Amino acid sequence: MTLAIFLQHLLNALQWGSFYALIALGYTMVYGVLLLINFAHGDIFMVGAYIGFFIATFLLGVVSNGATPLPLWASWLILILTILGSMVLTAGVGVGIERVAYRPLRERGAGRLYLVITALMIGMFLEYLNLATLGAADRGFPELIETQIYTVGGVSFTNVKLIVIGLAVLVMVVLELIVRRTKIGMAMRAISYDKVAVPLMGVPMNVIISATFVIGSSLAALAGIMYGSAYHILSFDMGILIGWKAFIAAVVGGIGEIRGAMVGGFLLGFIEIFVVAMGQIPGFEWLSSTYRDLVAFTILLVILTIKPTGIFGVARRQKV
Amino acid sequence: MRKLYLPLIVLLLFVVIIGGSWLRIFNEYWQLVLLFMGINIILTVSLNLINGYMGEFSCGHAGFMAVGAYVTGILTVWLFAEDKVFGLPVLPAAWAIPLFPVALIIGAVAASLVGLLIAIPSFRTRGDYLAIVTLAVNYIVKSAIENMEVIGGPRGFVGMKRVMNNMADVLDVPWLLIWTFIGMIVTILIIRNFMSSTFGKGVEAIREDEIAAELMSVNTRRVKVVVFMLSCGLAGLAGGLFAHWPGGYVNPGTFTILKSTEVMVMVYLGGMGSISGSIISAIGFTLLLEVLRPLGVFKWVVIPLLLVVMMLLRPTGILGNRELTDVFPRLRAIFGSEEESYALASD
Numbered sequence: 001m002t003l004a005i006f007l008q009h010l011l012n013a014l015q016w017g018s019f020y021a022l023i024a025l026g027y028t029m030v031y032g033v034l035l036l037i038n039f040a041h042g043d044i045f046m047v048g049a050y051i052g053f054f055i056a057t058f059l060l061g062v063v064s065n066g067a068t069p070l071p072l073w074a075s076w077l078i079l080i081l082t083i084l085g086s087m088v089l090t091a092g093v094g095v096g097i098e099r100v101a102y103r104p105l106r107e108r109g110a111g112r113l114y115l116v117i118t119a120l121m122i123g124m125f126l127e128y129l130n131l132a133t134l135g136a137a138d139r140g141f142p143e144l145i146e147t148q149i150y151t152v153g154g155v156s157f158t159n160v161k162l163i164v165i166g167l168a169v170l171v172m173v174v175l176e177l178i179v180r181r182t183k184i185g186m187a188m189r190a191i192s193y194d195k196v197a198v199p200l201m202g203v204p205m206n207v208i209i210s211a212t213f214v215i216g217s218s219l220a221a222l223a224g225i226m227y228g229s230a231y232h233i234l235s236f237d238m239g240i241l242i243g244w245k246a247f248i249a250a251v252v253g254g255i256g257e258i259r260g261a262m263v264g265g266f267l268l269g270f271i272e273i274f275v276v277a278m279g280q281i282p283g284f285e286w287l288s289s290t291y292r293d294l295v296a297f298t299i300l301l302v303i304l305t306i307k308p309t310g311i312f313g314v315a316r317r318q319k320v
Numbered sequence: 321m322r323k324l325y326l327p328l329i330v331l332l333l334f335v336v337i338i339g340g341s342w343l344r345i346f347n348e349y350w351q352l353v354l355l356f357m358g359i360n361i362i363l364t365v366s367l368n369l370i371n372g373y374m375g376e377f378s379c380g381h382a383g384f385m386a387v388g389a390y391v392t393g394i395l396t397v398w399l400f401a402e403d404k405v406f407g408l409p410v411l412p413a414a415w416a417i418p419l420f421p422v423a424l425i426i427g428a429v430a431a432s433l434v435g436l437l438i439a440i441p442s443f444r445t446r447g448d449y450l451a452i453v454t455l456a457v458n459y460i461v462k463s464a465i466e467n468m469e470v471i472g473g474p475r476g477f478v479g480m481k482r483v484m485n486n487m488a489d490v491l492d493v494p495w496l497l498i499w500t501f502i503g504m505i506v507t508i509l510i511i512r513n514f515m516s517s518t519f520g521k522g523v524e525a526i527r528e529d530e531i532a533a534e535l536m537s538v539n540t541r542r543v544k545v546v547v548f549m550l551s552c553g554l555a556g557l558a559g560g561l562f563a564h565w566p567g568g569y570v571n572p573g574t575f576t577i578l579k580s581t582e583v584m585v586m587v588y589l590g591g592m593g594s595i596s597g598s599i600i601s602a603i604g605f606t607l608l609l610e611v612l613r614p615l616g617v618f619k620w621v622v623i624p625l626l627l628v629v630m631m632l633l634r635p636t637g638i639l640g641n642r643e644l645t646d647v648f649p650r651l652r653a654i655f656g657s658e659e660e661s662y663a664l665a666s667d
Binding site: 108120132244255288290292293294298300 | 453466584620
């Protein structure tokens with residue numbers, strides 16, 4: 001494997017890992033505050049992508065009659081409007097689910113695992129509602145920005161790839177700042193530290209929980225649009241596998257930790273891309289791409305066996 | 321006299337189900353529904369041991385089912401049927417009848433050995449981290465099967481139909497339903513007796529407080545290994561039965577997270593730590609799937625909604641952690657253990 005090919009795979013892995021990391025962030029934030037594995041999150045990603053698809057198609061239809069290529073500023077404007085609109089609407093969906101399904105259960109004192117099952121059901125509901133209303137055919141996500149291919153020293157990359165990676169990194173930095181430097185972030189960290197005492201100190205639990213769902217869902221929407229822009233294919237079940245895998249990534253990083261979600265997501269992306277890439281090296285031809293899941297999950301299993309609370313997770317001391 | 325009620329009811333059920341199927345009173349569709357009911361009961365009751373009684377969160381039950389299905393299926397096809405891969409049958413077809421349960425047991429043992437994969441990490445890991453381990457094991461099993469070209473890879477494994485046909489040629493009774501019924505009864509008895517043994521009390525102690533259990537001389541490691549191996553083994557048994565369903569094939573796509581989710585839903589719907597709840601919800605859920613079949617795609621929109629509403633109305637599942645005999649004490653005369661029914665008689 002020459003350096004150029006290695007860098008090429010590295011870029012692909014960064015892009016692929018960005019999706020995992022963005023989705024894993026949503027899992028990890030909700031988990032940190034509520035100790036709830038929000039299994040509907042993968043489908044929120046799907047909902048975000050579809051909302052983005054409809055907004056983008058609508059805007060493209062309004063602005064152009066399809067014949068002339070749009071000016072550069074217009075396509076950027078559409079991209080930004082699509083992202084913002086989808087983030088807002090998807091956040092609404094996320095908070096709505098929390099209000100309708102999770103909060104009543106929580107207030108009735110149902111066990112944690114019943115909430116998890118409810119989340120699974122909500123995810124299934126979103127998938128099949130999509131399938132039943134929009135049909136089984138895949139949707140093609142419109143090309144919002146004309147794809148350009150650059151080649152530097154044998155490594156070729158597209159502008160979309162750069163935007164995906166750049167946005168993912170930017171979002172993570174902003175999120176880390178929100179959680180570390182703002183009042184609402186402090187409240188989130190406080191709640192994940194002690195769920196009994198913190199509400200007594202006047203921290204409004206429900207507001208913080210809603211805020212968490214807003215952030216998590218809008219990140220999933222962002223990931224959905226990026227995914228659509230990069231691969232151009234949307235289907236009703238696109239969120240299932242990527243959602244489960246992102247959850248695994250979040251846990252391997254140490255669930256409840258923002259840095260953990262990033263590291264876990266990129267790690268999973270790297271492993272998956274490089275398992276496939278290794279198959280091209282002489283001597284490793286047996287390693288076909290069908291081994292991707294097998295190798296990736298075995299590595300993650302080994303990591304969890306060695307470090308049971310994930311890479312960044314800190315074992316909470318138990319009082320006896 | 322009281323002791324005889326339960327065996328009599330089981331015998332009656334057996335006669336009705338098997339006799340009805342044998343005489344074609346139940347058509348093939350209903351036989352299939354009955355088969356899936358039995359398999360679902362085995363899966364649900366066995367997962368309840370981990371998720372309900374021990375309070376862990378295993379979401380990879382379908383993986384163990386897959387191991388059981390493939391091991392049992394390959395064994396029976398290799399031994400009793402002509403196959404492209406394995407060639408002529410090793411043993412005459414008549415032997416299939418006595419040896420079929422042996423193949424089922426070997427499949428269950430194989431599944432319980434794979435269960436060690438989650439039992440060993442569970443010494444140090446708990447809760448959501450263990451959930452991931454089970455999830456990963458499910459993916460690993462599925463992925464491993466997909467990569468074995470000998471047994472069909474992603475296309476699946478066929479040939480079990482010939483085994484069942486061979487058995488039917490020798491003696492025409494609904495063999496699969498018989499073994500499913502027996503497997504179901506054995507599973508329920510094993511879990512029930514296991515949970516009322518001192519070992520079972522140790523399992524419940526781990527759920528309440530692992531450290532306290534350890535202090536009270538519960539050998540937590542041993543309990544965990546036994547629980548995981550038992551539960552996974554029974555899932556393998558369900559898989560072995562499933563492999564011989566009239567469709568005649570198994571493929572890795574059947575044993576995904578979705579299948580695991582289905583089993584989990586049945587466990588939590590019935591109530592954590594309630595065998596009768598598991599049985600009721602497994603029967604109910606299987607029936608619900610069939611009743612809503614006319615809705616087509618909308619079936620899977622309606623079912624999750626129904627379940628969410630049900631969760632909101634009864635946040636602990638149908639029976640919570642109680643048994644049917646706790647809700648209707650009179651049933652204790654039939655289903656309760658001996659001491660319980662004596663206690664009732666002396667009231």
